[in-house]
Amino acid sequence: MMEPIQAAQALDFSLMALFARASLTVQVVMVLLIIASVWSWAIIIQKFLAFAQARKEAARFDRSFWSGEPLDDLYDRLGDRPSGASERIFAAGMTEWRRSHRDDGALIPGGPARIDRAMNVAIQREEARLFRGLSFLATVGSTAPFIGLFGTVWGIKTAFEGIAMSQDTSLAVVAPGIAEALLATALGLLAAIPAVVFYNKLSGDAERVTGNWEAFADEFSTLLSRQMDEA
Known part of the structure; x- marks a missing residue:
């Protein structure tokens, strides 16, 4: 009884050893999950930096917009290439x-509606840029566990085939195959859990940022409409 246990203890159960002993299909699954996890973390970090920059730019522009500076002067100062989304x-x-x-200074009919449409198009463009990449996090969060489960099922199938061929059900034969198979599930969860958590967090942050843009657009449109009425 002690010999199978000693044989199992002699095996290397490190992550690299488990990966090396796994079948080609399970190895492909593991590599895909590792790539998905790394890519997800790259998107998460990039989005945190982008959102922080967007909030910083919005705060800076709000100070300039409400500073009392004439809007035409502010527009001329920004130039043809505004740097931030609010700008x-x-x-x-x-x-x-x-x-x-x-040319005579009179207003063309339908001006407020065109201004609103122009700002809405700009908001939609900035919103698409802000949400870019979040769909990948949602995809990883929803599919990674099933991909890992597929690797586990395939690994267990391979392990049972090895048991049948060797006709040996000792711990030394069963344990390595099961451990290699379960590693795929672990990698799937490792990729999916952060993707789901940060997708929800970043989606909420993005909605708050876009909500601030829409609120600014409404205030700006109201301000221009008032000037049109006064004119």
Whole structure:
């Protein structure tokens, strides 16, 4: 009885050894899950940095917008290439605002509606940029456990085939195959859990950022409409 246990204890159960002993199909599954996990963490880090930068740019622009500086001067100072999302939304509205004036200074009918559409298009463009990559996190979170489970099922199948061929059900024969198979499930969970957690966190952050952009667009549109009414 002690000989099978000693034989099992003599085996190397490190992660690299388990990967090396696994079948080709299970190895492919493990590699895919590792790549998905690394890619997910790269997206997570990039999004945290992007959201922090977006909030910083929005706060800086809000200070400039509400500082009392004339909007035309602020628009001219930003130039043709605004750097932040809030600046690009503002520039889209101001560009349409200037186009809504005739040469004699009178307003072209339908100006407010065109300004709103221009800023909405700019918001949708920035929103698409902000949410880019989050769909990959959702995909990894929903599929990685099943991919890992497929690797586990395939590994167990291979282990039972080895048991049948060797006609030996000792611990030294059974344990390595089961351990290699379960490693695929562990990698699937390792990829899926952070992807799901941070997808929910980053989606909420993105919605708050876009909500601030929409609130600014509404305030800006109201301000321009008031100026049109006064004109």
